[in-house]
Amino acid sequence: MxxxxxxxxxxxxxxxxxxxxxxxxxxxxxxxxxxxxxxxxxxxxxxxxxxxxxxxxxxxxxxxxxxxxxxxxxxxxxxxxxxxxTDPHHGFLANMxxxxxxxxxxxxxxxxxxxxxxxxxxxxxxxxxxxxLTWLVLPIMNSYASAGEFTVIGKLKSAIIANLIYYATYVVIFCICLIYLATQPYVTIDLENLKVIGITASNTWGLFLLVLLYGYGLVDIPRSIWQSSHTYMLQQTYFKVAKVTMEYSEAQEKYDDTLEDVRRSVEVIKYNHPFRKYVDTILSKCPRISGDHCEGMMIMWTTMNKTVAFPQRNHSSRCI
Incomplete structure (x- = not known):
């Protein structure tokens, strides 16, 4: 003992x-x-x-x-x-x-x-x-946490509805196994066999998910590791830099065009014009550019008590 x-x-x-x-x-x-x-x-x-x-x-x-x-x-x-x-005939404990x-x-x-x-x-x-845990507790808890309802009953209903597809797949596998056994001779459908069918269906569904996820992971994980190498990341960065440079050039051209349109509006709409206040609002939103940053791109225009520096359209030099 x-x-x-x-x-x-x-x-x-x-x-x-x-x-x-x-x-x-x-x-x-x-x-x-x-x-x-x-x-x-x-x-x-x-x-x-x-x-x-x-x-x-x-x-x-x-x-x-x-x-x-x-x-x-x-x-x-x-x-x-x-x-x-226990010996059933004598009613006392006997050694084997x-x-x-x-x-x-x-x-x-x-x-x-x-x-x-x-x-x-x-x-x-x-x-x-x-x-x-696998079929009831954890799936319901996962869907309950992500449900958008405000009450407990509403969250539970939403969680059950979200898992109906998950349960329906299991029911389909269970029915297939049940039909297969029902068509076999010398097989009786009783409670013990139903339990075996349920275990078989759950194992089949689990193996199916396992093979599906493993099939994805065995390809994606090595690929992600290879893509995280320094050589591959450097090539990706070069490609992104070229793309960003083109986008920057296009954005700079749009920026210059917009400044040119604003400059023309300033020349046309004088300080005594009814729309002058709107022009002043637009000018207040424009970035301040000094002569040190944009040499040769400044024109001066004067409004009542202030002087505003405004860049000209010039593609030969860029602002820093």
Whole structure:
């Protein structure tokens, strides 16, 4: 019993270590103090369910290999670990008999050994918890956060409607699997088979998304890395500079044309003209240009109590 307690202590410590890693990762990549508690809990459970597979899978493999070794060498797994079973005829606990003594069994019990019943229950909890998060909680929360309604009911309705296509695809796959099994002889459609069909449909949809996203990522990620190289970025910058230079030349020509139009308006509309105030407003919006910046491009025009410097149209020199 002490040895069994040691095994469970290792198992519990592993679960706590995975939880600590999940919590640290969540703390590093999010703002726990500002985000909603529901978001924090859902994300922590989702990451914990994913990280814990990395910890549980080696335990399951070692336990299965140990059990298979005992089966091959005709050893008793139950007796070597002091597991008891109730005798239905006598109503008391009786030890399981062994075909070969534990001392002659060549199988070495792994230090992380956990009974298959514990792992089976644990796998079911992880699997169905991940199913609920993947198909219900996380998609609804994602759509709820991006919904534009102002009430909780309105946001929930919008989130459900936004996920109808997501659920409809799963229903289509489920119906295809159901029709296929219904057409097969010697197959009865019962609750257990419906559960298997649901698992098959979800796995099929998940693999489809996995292949689709991997197919995109295997092309896009190396391409983005290649495009971020210094040589490629330098060539892209040269191309952008040439394009910007052309746009700058066109904008400068439009600028000179506009200044020429304003200059002509100043010459035509004198200070006593009714529209003179509008011309003054236009002139106040024009940039101030000094003789140092635009040598040879200035004309002077005088209004009542102020002198305004105005550039002439001259493509031989540009303002800095």
């Amino acid at each position: 002490r040895k069994m307690a040691d095994h469970f202590a290792v198992f519990v410590l592993g679960l706590l270590a995975v939880f600590a890693v999940s919590l640290f990762t969540l703390y590093s990549y999010s703002n726990i103090r500002k985000q909603h508690v529901i978001v924090t809990v859902a994300t922590l459970i989702a990451w914990y369910s994913s990280f814990i597979i990395v910890f549980i899978l080696p335990l399951d493999i070692s336990a299965t290999k140990y059990k298979q070794c005992q089966k091959d060498h005709n050893c008793s797994l139950e007796n070597s670990n002091n597991i008891h079973e 008999t062994t075909v070969s003594s534990p001392s002659s069994c060549p199988c070495v019990e792994p230090w992380s050994w956990v009974p298959q019943t514990v792992l089976s229950v644990f796998w079911k909890i992880v699997y169905w918890g991940a199913q609920v």
